[in-house]
Amino acid sequence: MREDRPNPPAILFLCLGNICRSPLAEGAARVAFAAAGIDARLDSAGTGDWHVGHPPDRRAQAEARRRGADISDLRARQLCRSDFHDFDLILAADEANLRDARALRPTGAAAELKLMLDLVAGREGESVTDPYYGADDGFAETWDDVSAVAAALVASSRG
Numbered sequence: 001m002r003e004d005r006p007n008p009p010a011i012l013f014l015c016l017g018n019i020c021r022s023p024l025a026e027g028a029a030r031v032a033f034a035a036a037g038i039d040a041r042l043d044s045a046g047t048g049d050w051h052v053g054h055p056p057d058r059r060a061q062a063e064a065r066r067r068g069a070d071i072s073d074l075r076a077r078q079l080c081r082s083d084f085h086d087f088d089l090i091l092a093a094d095e096a097n098l099r100d101a102r103a104l105r106p107t108g109a110a111a112e113l114k115l116m117l118d119l120v121a122g123r124e125g126e127s128v129t130d131p132y133y134g135a136d137d138g139f140a141e142t143w144d145d146v147s148a149v150a151a152a153l154v155a156s157s158r159g
């Protein structure tokens with residue numbers, strides 16, 4: 001852990017259900033920040049409340065495990081207004097998540113809000129693949145997307 005960074009970056013990953021894309025993004029970021037030895041406060045949430053309290057989808061857990069991340073202890077929660085004060089950066093998986101988050105954002109809250117893939121050169125404006133309704137191999141593509149996001153976050157945190 002770097003000692004010269006009094007305020008570690010606080011980053012919230014956002015999707016719809018908080019059981020597939022954003023827990024995978026949190027898992028990929030946890031692995032990437034730990035490997036880089038950089039402290040960060042990382043969390044994830046969903047705009048919807050259907051899965052609150054549930055662990056990540058079993059297919060997401062399996063893909064994360066295959067890539068060296070254990071996300072089994074994560075539990076879904078819903079985005080709330082205080083998140084816009086508690087995090088520096090809120091990263092949405094797709095445009096619908098971004099729109100819903102903008103609608104909830106309290107006036108004057110400091111958090112920066114953007115798409116996850118806006119951080120990845122050449123992928124700006126793209127959505128992270130939503131694997132929920134698709135075949136199991138969609139989760140590998142999602143992991144590839146969110147690990148590119150995690151790598152970009154680590155690179156920009158090296159400052």
Ligand code: 4NP
Nearest residue numbers: 015016017018019020021132
């Ligand atoms: P996520 O995927 O937003 O990446 O967690 C989904 C999870 C649940 C649903 C849709 C997408 N759902 O409709 O329940």
